[in-house]
Amino acid sequence: MSRIIVFTGKGGVGKTSIISAHALRAARSGLNTLLVSADMAHNLGDVFEMETGGGRVQAAPHLTILELDPGRIMREHYPDLNRSMMEMLGGSLTRAADKVDSSFMIPGFEDLFMLLGIRDLYESGEYDLILVDCAPSGETLSLLKLPELLEWYMEKFFPVGRFMTRALAPVTNALYKVKLPDEAAMDQVSLMHRSLVALQDLLKNPQVTSVRLVTLPEKMVLEETKRTYMYLNLYGYHVDRVFINRVLPPQTGNSFMEEWRRIQSRYIEETESVFRHIPVTRIPWYPKEIKGIQAVELLSKELPDNEVLFASPASLQSEDSSCGGAETYEVTENGYRLRLSIPGADHVSATLCDRDLDIRVGTVLRKIPLPNVLYGAQIVSTALQDGMFLVDFSAPAAHKALR
Ligand SMILES: Nc1ncnc2c1ncn2[C@@H]1O[C@H](COP(=O)(O)OP(=O)(O)OP(=O)(O)O)[C@@H](O)[C@H]1O
Ligand SMILES: [Mg+2]
Numbered sequence: 001m002s003r004i005i006v007f008t009g010k011g012g013v014g015k016t017s018i019i020s021a022h023a024l025r026a027a028r029s030g031l032n033t034l035l036v037s038a039d040m041a042h043n044l045g046d047v048f049e050m051e052t053g054g055g056r057v058q059a060a061p062h063l064t065i066l067e068l069d070p071g072r073i074m075r076e077h078y079p080d081l082n083r084s085m086m087e088m089l090g091g092s093l094t095r096a097a098d099k100v101d102s103s104f105m106i107p108g109f110e111d112l113f114m115l116l117g118i119r120d121l122y123e124s125g126e127y128d129l130i131l132v133d134c135a136p137s138g139e140t141l142s143l144l145k146l147p148e149l150l151e152w153y154m155e156k157f158f159p160v161g162r163f164m165t166r167a168l169a170p171v172t173n174a175l176y177k178v179k180l181p182d183e184a185a186m187d188q189v190s191l192m193h194r195s196l197v198a199l200q201d202l203l204k205n206p207q208v209t210s211v212r213l214v215t216l217p218e219k220m221v222l223e224e225t226k227r228t229y230m231y232l233n234l235y236g237y238h239v240d241r242v243f244i245n246r247v248l249p250p251q252t253g254n255s256f257m258e259e260w261r262r263i264q265s266r267y268i269e270e271t272e273s274v275f276r277h278i279p280v281t282r283i284p285w286y287p288k289e290i291k292g293i294q295a296v297e298l299l300s301k302e303l304p305d306n307e308v309l310f311a312s313p314a315s316l317q318s319e320d321s322s323c324g325g326a327e328t329y330e331v332t333e334n335g336y337r338l339r340l341s342i343p344g345a346d347h348v349s350a351t352l353c354d355r356d357l358d359i360r361v362g363t364v365l366r367k368i369p370l371p372n373v374l375y376g377a378q379i380v381s382t383a384l385q386d387g388m389f390l391v392d393f394s395a396p397a398a399h400k401a402l403r
Helices: 014-030 044-048 070-077 081-098 111-124 139-156 163-177 185-205 219-234 255-274 293-299 398-401
Strands: 003-009 033-038 059-060 063-067 128-135 209-215 239-247 282-283 328-332 334-342 348-353 354-363 364-369 379-385 388-394
Touching: 003 014, 003 139, 003 185, 003 219, 014 033, 014 044, 014 059, 014 063, 014 128, 014 209, 014 239, 014 293, 033 111, 044 063, 044 293, 070 081, 070 111, 111 128, 111 139, 111 185, 139 185, 139 219, 139 364, 209 219, 219 239, 219 255, 219 354, 219 364, 239 255, 255 282, 348 379, 348 388
Parallel strands: 003 128, 003 209, 033 063, 033 128, 209 239, 239 282
Antiparallel strands: 059 063, 328 334, 334 388, 348 354, 354 364, 379 388
16 A cells, blocks of 8 residues: 655754655665655755656656645645635634634635545555645644534535535525525535545554654754644544654764764754654754755665655554544443544643534644534543543433434
8 A cells, every 4th residue: 555654843953855865765776666755845856956847757767756736736626616616614613603612713724635646546546655745734734624613614604515505505504604605616515525534534544654754853843743743633634753853973073063973963862762662763953955966865874764754654553652643532430432643732622613623732623523423522630641532421411312
């Protein structure tokens, strides 16, 4: 089965350099590799020192690079979808905003087409490995939570797959002041809904997709890396490796650099301790930029062996690993329990909001639609245990009778 590996991290930490090294290593080992940039400030062309504008470019044997253009994917592959979605979202978002809290406003809807483009490339079956170079962490999180957010939105405001459009149109109109699409557009909405579900199945499937974080041995960067890791887990993404880039060599023979090395050691130790459940790889600081195939090749020598670098992420998970994976539910003596892995979080809250469970971590809110079985249930208690957030629900009255 082919793999997708997504790279993210704070701006300028070395994401593009390290992903390029992965790409070259994979291609040299004979894997048909596609390196895509989902960062609108594309610079794969700079690293490989070639013209990349427009479409796929062969950078080396078995290695194709592509700088994604969401506008182009939208125009060329999803013209109808875009038109009907824009009509509905544009018309309803602002008017519906008074019905719900503002936390679900949709940032960068167009970027969704980047993800759809990646899914299409995956489904084409042309590549053994797809490497995705992302924009800095904040934007990557917005991008990766987009499919779930949009799915939530569509299910809330459009009777996707649940009711007949025509039967509900007048009711919905009155209730939400949303312009319901006509039948043809509704087909597009259903199609989009199915695409969003499929996209999440792909991106949150740890057998297929994993995320790699690039960090530096510095306080601010490490703090952002921890937050990114936590939020990725909150949304059910599987992080399978962390790279600490720009590690100074052991002997510099220079007191200024020695002081920096001492500072770096402290943060390297902290990074390895925080991420003890996942492999951490150190990458040295080179005396020159990573530009051109030779420089990328040099960097690729620092990566672990191919068997671990490109193995299925799930097969690498250690037994005590508490990272990654979507939420799960289990039956308990008095009701149900939701388990969600959010390693590194120290303040998590859960509240019921209509038919959603709102989980807040720091400034981030994730709305998890409750399964039918939990409609009418109440939250009895919550707990945070070793990076696992637990929410205990009472069984709804109707279910108690059946037990
Ligand atoms: N280990 C290293 N040693 C020396 N230079 C490095 C190293 N890693 C990256 N660089 C250089 O640092 C700069 C930033 O690297 P890169 O473009 O890979 O970062 P990025 O995280 O992709 O940045 P952005 O957030 O802007 O996309 C580049 O000039 C690159 O050549
Ligand atoms: Mg970059």
